[in-house]
Structure formats: C-alpha cells, structure tokens
Amino acid sequence: MENNQDKCRELARQIYELDADVYQLSGSILGRTFNGDKEQHIATLAALIYTHPQGHVLRSEIALIGNMARTISNKADRSRMMTRYNEILKEIEKIPSSFGSVDIVDEQLAALNISNPDHPKTGDDHLIICIGRTHGSAGTDIGFALADALKINYYDVEIFNMVLDRLEAEKDSFNDRENFDPKLDHIYPSTPAKRRCSDFSRYHGLPKKDAIFFNQSDLIRDMAKKEDFIVMGRCADVILTNNRIPHISIFITAPFQQRVRRMMEVNHLEYKETCKLLKKLDRKHERYYHFYTGRKWGDAVNYDLCINSACYGIKESVELIMRMIDKYPRPHKN
Template sequence: MEFYDEKIKALAIEIYELDAEVYKKLGSSLGRVFGGEKDICIRNIMEDLHSRQNSSRIRSELALISNMARTIPDHDTRHDVMVRYNNIVEEIAELPTGFADGDILDPKIADLNTVNLKDRFKTGDHLIICIGRSCGCGGNEIGFALADKLRMNFYDVSVMNEVFRQKDGEEAAQATATFQKKERMGIKKRIKAFRKYHGLSSEDVLFFDTSKFLVEKAKQEDFIVMGRFADAILTNNHIPHISIFITAPEKRRVQRFLEINKNVTPNQAKKWIESEDKRHLKTYKFYTGRKWSKASNYDICINSASYGIKGSIELIIRMLQLDDRVKQLIK
C-alpha cells in the first residue's frame, strides 16, 4: 500500500510539472490547468488518482494539457513533452483506479464485425470524429484513448467548459453549464440573466458558443468531440465529419456503473442511467430536431459490450481505415 501511495504521489507530481512545463514552453494565453498552490494541486490530483470514480476529471485535465502541448512550435520540444505525456497516461492506465480498460466487455456477445466507410474528406479537410454515447457504456474512455492514439485533440464537456472559462473569465463561465437540470432562480437573477444574454437562456448561449467553437476548430485541426450536438452542428455548417454512437445493454451499463461507484445501490444506478439518457434524448431533440441514439443518424453504431474499450478503439481505427496513420505516429 505504501508503494502504491508513493507511485500515486510521483504521478501527481509528474502531471503537475508537465502542466507547468507546457505553460512555460507555450506561454499559453489560456493559462495553466493546475494554477493553484503546488501542494494543494498535487494533493487534489492524488485524490483523483486514488478514486476510479474521478478518473473522468483526470482524463479531462490531461486532455487540456495535451491539447496545448500539441501546439508547441518547436518539434523536438513538442516531441519530448508528448513522450512524457504518453508515459503518464500509460502509468495511469495501469493503476487499479485508472482509466477503464475493457470493463464493458461481455464475452458472450463479443463478435467482431468489419465495415468499410467511404472516404468523404477532401484534401485539406481536417479529420473530425463526433462521438455520442449512452450513460455508462465507456464512451468517454473510448473517445479519450482514441484521440490519444491518433494524436488528435479531445474535447468533452469538461474540456470545453474549461476552455470557455479561461477564455472569457469566471463570470462568463457561469453560463457554461452542461445542459443539466435547470436550477430555480429568483426574480432578480432572472432579470440579470435576461439582460446579460439578451433574453437567451444560459443553455442557448452555451449552444451558440459551442457551435462557434466547433466551426472554428474544424478549420484549424483534427479533433474528437464527445456529444455537444457536434454532429448536427457540423452537418448544418456543411463540415465533413464522422459520427459515431456508442452504447451497451442497460444491464451491463448498470453493472459497470456499480463497479466504478461503490457507494451506489443497483436501483440508484439504474435510475441515474435512465435519467441521463432521457436528458440527452430531450436536449438533443430540442437543439437538433433529431432523435438521439437513433442508428440512422450516425455513420457507425457500436455496442461496446461486444468489444470492450480497447476492442472498440481498434474497431473504429479499422473501420475508418486509419491503420496507416497509427503506424506513422508510432514510428
């Protein structure tokens, strides 16, 4: 146990120092991911590394660091930083509390299928992969690991909200909610919000900010984006992309949720998953006019219980014919 704690601490220090190194080399206007006092930041990182339940937070923080690191102008410096980053990700993946790895796999229904997807990108177009997912299917883990393997920037709600916060300041960050249940507001707050957003709700402001962000990024870089109505936004702006939806049987998703959240009952897990899926269904319909999770709305639909985390990543790479890209990256 003592060795494990020391390893966690060493990893936390390495993550903190990598963030500092990227900021130093880049002088990023977005600021550091871990901007507080060193000891407090390291302690917080250690707590997240100790808890499998908080692995999504570490994943998003690492995604922010890697997104910035990939913009370092000097090739050798960028290479050295990314090697350190990759080593950190590999060490975290080996931890019992690290990123989920194959834990959605159901051997009983595992059966590999291959499909060829026609190339739709013209010369000069950036590769953009939009991933929708049902709650508990391992979609975020798949998206993050896929982005890492393809050396693409990764954007999920946590990463994008942090980008908006750092770009526009703390006050603007109040608008970057996550399309969650609306909180009750008093009349004064309602009037203030009405004036601030010209009559738009904070959810509408976030949708328009997200649309602008994705369209701008599509002109600049390859990336993977989780949810955020990205497939519909890019379609409406005539931007080529690949849309993927990942899910798994509810029973397996509940089991996985319980494996990660030890203090939750099966009934609570089931209710949480169902409520999250209903919320996604409702907001997706409202902002896109489409039905969330409907197979015909996506290029590829994957049952992650059939392949697991690693298997799903390998499947996507094969289906999108990205094997050569991966080979080039690991040379």
C-alpha cells in the same frame, strides 16, 4: 443488354442450364424440383427478369445456385461454374434497375462522411470524429483512448466549459489591452473568439444553457477549420452537418444491464439507485439532443455508425474505429 423479352429469355435459359449443371456436379438431387418442366421454368424465370429485375426473388434464385456451386468438390468444375455464375451476374447488372442498381446513398451525407472512401479529399478537411454515447457505455473512455491513439485533440463538455471560462476571463484582460495575443490564433480564431467572448456574458438575451450551446457550436465550427479532434456529444454531428463540415459520427451504447453493472463498479453505487440514475441520465440526454437538433437521440439513422461497446470493450472499440477510418497502424493481414 436491352431489357427486351428475347434477351431475358436467353438469360433465363443460361440461369436454368447453370442450375442444372451445378446440381449435377455437386452430386445433389435437391435441384430436381427446379428441373421439373424445363421450358415452363425458363418462361417463368424470363418473366421474373423482364417484369421485376429488382426483385429479391431473382437474386435469391441466383444466390442459391452460387451457394450450391461453391460446394462442388472438383476444383476445375467449381471454377468453371463460378465463372459462368459471375458472367450471369454481370449480365443482370446491365439490366436497367436490376437488383443492386438503385443505391441508397444520400450524396450529401456521403460527401460529409470522412469514413467513406468515396469522400472527396480536398486537402482542407480535418479528421473530426463526433461521438455520442449513452452514460455508462464507456463512450468517453473510448473517445479519450482513440484521441490518444490518433494523437489528436479530445473535447468533452468539461473541456468546453473550461475553454469558454478561460476565453471569458481572457475577455476582461483583452478589454484592457490593445493587442490580443496572436498565438491564440493558432488555437482558436482570434477575432470571432473575442467577439463571442464579449457577447458571452450577455447571452444574447437567451437562457444561459442556450447561450452555452451556441457558444459551444461556434467553437466547434471554428475548431473544425483548424485541427483534427474528437468531440464528445454537444450535438456536434448535427452542428457540423448543418455547416457542411466533413466528419464521422459514431454513437456508442451498450445493453442497459451492462451499463448498470459498470456504473455500479465505477461509482460504488447500489443496483436500484444506479438503474434510476441511468434512466434519468438517458432521458436528460434524449431531451437535450432532441431540443437542439429535433432528432431522436441514439437512433441509428442519425449517425454514420453505432457500436455496441459491450461486444468489444474499450480497447477493441478503439481498434474497430481505427479500422473503419482506415488509420489502423498495424500491418494488414491477407
């Protein structure tokens, strides 16, 4: 539909008449305000469509008619009204820059988001789930249980440290031999791993924690080419995004008091010291994430999704994530 004044006026008339019919059929007299001066109302509505097709006011006007139409008790009448309602919605969609027509999608982000059904399937992508979490939110428990449910690998800071330690130990053994164990290739790419190993002890002249971070980053990037996995923290979301490797990034948190309650139970601590400890750990997390990414830790704009684990619990959080990534194994309802 061209966005000219005649067309807008015609659409306004259709909306007005649908409104009148819907209110009559629903037996309500609430519509009568709208029914004041017919031609004046149509002119106002036409102007609204012509000048502000994106406007939330038009959408709200339409939505209110739809809401009312759904209350019509006679099924045939209701169906007839909803058909007209849907036809009007379709007409509005054709108007340039109508509401809903300007998407919010960031094509670059969406292309990397594997929980987006529009994500282009190349066949090479692995299922990589990055989980950030506040301490005490059971995020690591959820990550571990999710890895188990999906039968994929699970990596957290301790595992990275163990792997890096073993690779470093491996380096010494490697230096003594001519051939590296080819089976390692299956797990971690051999040549870059070896090079990283030999470089590891030197830290590239960086502070040790930076060296560890960069070693972890390389490991995450290399693993992403080889296997499906869940990675806890390590700014893996940002590392993968910067390397244009598809994944899903989830942040798990829970209200402070609920995290305190859980940490007290888990670690047999007193209330006051738990509060203090949790605040300290939050600050530490925040600084780490900001230092290596320049972003605000836990801010919803930095993840695909955030989950409040207190509203779900461990088991249901796992199931929720599985539904999100559409891998939920039980037969679907409907």
